[in-house]
Amino acid sequence: MQVSLIDIGTSRGIRIPASVLKEFDSSVAFELKVVDHKIILDAVNNPRNGWEEKFKNSKNHLLIDESLDAKDWDEL
Secondary structure (H helix, E strand, O other): OOOOOOOOOOEEHHHOOOOOOOOOOOEEEEEEEOOEEEEEEEEEEEOOOOOHHHHOOOOOOOOOOOOOOHHHHHHH
């Protein structure tokens, strides 16, 4: 399928036909990559996939003690 660039404000873009978009969930996000002068759009089904495991195994820690109530935050 051949598409042309169109002006969108001060940017340029392409129109993706509705027949192509019907293949995706309406809430899907896309990751855009440029590889060897090619624009590649990959559907991202769950953009936060794997975050829980990464945070569980990291050295991150809470910045505010979770035992504090919101009313105590002003005292910090």
